Amino acid sequence: MRKIIDRVMGLYPDLSSAGFKDRGFNSGEAFEGYRREMLTQTFEDQVFECCVAFSTQMPRGLGWRIREFSSYTLKHRVEKFIDRQARDHVYIPNGAAITALVILQWLPVRSNYWGSPNCRFKRRATLCK
Numbered sequence: 641m642r643k644i645i646d647r648v649m650g651l652y653p654d655l656s657s658a659g660f661k662d663r664g665f666n667s668g669e670a671f672e673g674y675r676r677e678m679l680t681q682t683f684e685d686q687v688f689e690c691c692v693a694f695s696t697q698m699p700r701g702l703g704w705r706i707r708e709f710s711s712y713t714l715k716h717r718v719e720k721f722i723d724r725q726a727r728d729h730v731y732i733p734n735g736a737a738i739t740a741l742v743i744l745q746w747l748p749v750r751s752n753y754w755g756s757p758n759c760r761f762k763r764r765a766t767l768c769k
Contacts, residue, residue: 641684641687641688642684644743645678645683645684645687645739645743648739648742648743649675649678651742652742652748655675655678655735655738655739655748656671656674656675656677656678656735657674657675657677657678657683657733657734657735657736658670658671658674658733658734658735658757659711659712659733659734659735659738659756659757659758659759660738660748660750660756660757660758660759661757662755662756662757663755664755664757666757674735677733677735678735678739683733683735683736686731686732686733686736687736687739687740687743688740689718689722689730689732689736690715690718690732690736690737690739690740690741691740691743691744693717693718693721693722694706694718694740694741694744695744697717697721706741706746706761706763707760707761707762707763709760710751710758710759710760711734711737711738711741711748711758711759711760711761712734712757712758714737714741715732715733715734715736715737718732718737719731719732734757734758738759741761745763745764746761746762746763746764747761747762747763747764748760748761749761749762
């Protein structure tokens with residue numbers, strides 16, 4: 641999983657654990673700190689949890705209409721899915737949901753409003769050739 645996350649980081653140098661670089665709190669030194677968080681085992685575990693949630697829920701069509709929601713909404717969907725499974729609240733950063741969807745071959749599409757760390761997705765990105 642670590643090598644795949646490193647590959648995503650290489651493909652998207654403006655991606656951090658908080659989402660994409662923006663004009664607000666996810667910029668400057670804060671962005672660098674959030675970027676370093678992507679190198680931790682905790683982030684790797686969060687990405688794995690997102691991959692499991694997306695992989696098990698997308699085929700069932702349980703409201704997981706990836707194209708219709710922002711990364712921020714999808715991260716909350718993953719949190720609710722895990723909360724129901726574990727009966728305990730789990731925090732998932734926006735960047736973990738984005739990273740997981742890139743791994744699952746979804747292409748992040750930034751909004752026209754550059755000030756947002758969020759994105760939407762379209763199908764198919766090719767991460768590994």
